[in-house]
Amino acid sequence: MIKVEGISKRYPGQTAVDNISFEVEKGQIVGFLGPNGAGKTTTMRILTCFMPPTAGTAHVAGFDVLAAPLEVKRRIGYLPETPPLYPEMEVAEYLQFVGKLKGLGGDQLRKRVAEVSEKCNVADVSKKLVSKLSKGYKQRVGLAQAIIHNPDVLILDEPTSGLDPKQIHETRDLIKGLAGEHTIILSTHILPEVEQICERVVIISRGKLVATDTVENLKNRMHGSHVIGLTVETEIDCRPVQEKLERVAGVSRVILKESFTGSHSFEIESLQGRRVQADLARAVVEAGWNLTELRQVSLSLEEVFLQLTATEAAA
């Protein structure tokens, strides 16, 4: 449905997007991940024909964004980071205006306005001025605007930013409900959101593509090394404890997490395929310290993300 081939966007003295390629299948929800300023918005703006790429091509529903922008725009619903609302319009009036812009008219327009208002839970405020709406309602009106012409592709730029937890939850449900009918790309820097909603992830950092895979695969891929959380109770300083742990066979790295008087917490990475829990426990007990915690730390997507983007930054 969406095919991005080697797009770049360069400004004088700065490369916002550098040779990014990925594909999105019909009906998928894809999370677009990256730290702030990574190039997420720029990539989305290229896909929506807001700006052309400096190099490379992108196809949406088979149409080139450069050669046939009108066809692409007809098939895309776009919610920018700040919903593009006119404060002086009523909600229904605004949706009608956008519907007309997207080429709807007559009965069909009226029907769609009613449908999307229902779907996005804004029917109860349809006679209210946009400027009087709360942030959550504004976001939902923005979403209603994006789906009014029933587009094949939906592009949502940080749809949950600035909302309270309840509104975030509602918005996520709404987006999940839209999947299937629409192919969705949504950008975010909130990782649990991706785990909850998206099937696939595209991670970019500093304008470059870092990874593109399913959420599950990404997590597995990063599980090459195990991480163990360990807390030791002892009167002595943390240095000798750390050195002792580092000498345990199979341990590759010991990181001090927290240190109070009498209690130190570490995160221990082991070499691939080595189970070191038993050896660690024995080492601690033999030294005469108390072992109060020993647990397997599973890598969250957040850590995967940090690892991926950190290596990129170092390189």
Next chain:
Amino acid sequence: MKNILTICQKEIKSYFVSPIAYALMAIYAIVSGFFSYVAVGYFLDRSIGAMAGRGGPMDVNEWVIRPVIMNVGVISLFLIPMITMRLFAEEKRSGTLELLITSPVRDYEIVVGKWLGALAMYTCILALTAVNLSVLFLFGSPDWRPIATGFAGMLLQGGCLLAVGTFISNTTKNQIMAGAMTFGVSLLMWTFDWFTGFKSDAWAKVLAYLSLTAHFESFSKGVIDSKDVIFYVSVIVLGLFLTTRSLESLRWRG
């Protein structure tokens, strides 16, 4: 075409749901009302003189309607920047331009729609002058034809300044900047023909030709000269063309 109308309607609505339309119309009504009153006052004064056997023949068209129409041009010089300054600057600042640009609408449709919306607003303001002048018909029988050509001229001249203002509004996010620059440029276009007062070389002639007032003269006398119509229309087309190009360039420049 449909898209142009959609955008034009939206612009007209946004003038009339905000205080802008009413404030501009009120200011205009007061100022142009004062001008009309003064013109009629002078006329009355002179006609008393004429009855006493002094002065030439009296003509309402020459003594009242023409000065009023010329003055309207001056007022519009101040009002037009206030009409056009928000057109693009506001949408750029609030991010709604992103909606327009990512909609299946051509760039020129956005530009022409907005300009037509501004022109409609300006027409509403001009209509107030028609109210002032219609009073004259109650007490006399002025020739309506110079009034009609005068209005056509005012619309064309206003259209030029609106096109210039639309272009300038598209070059900035700041409404005040857009307004101030439009005012400056309009004032220059207004007074280009002052050159001919002391210079008669080719440059002075070219600049004088570019002056908006020089082309208005014939309209206020009741003459529609194709030369002037072509001048105004070409300034409008050029202004809108440049706006379209600059809208496109926004994307290339990011």
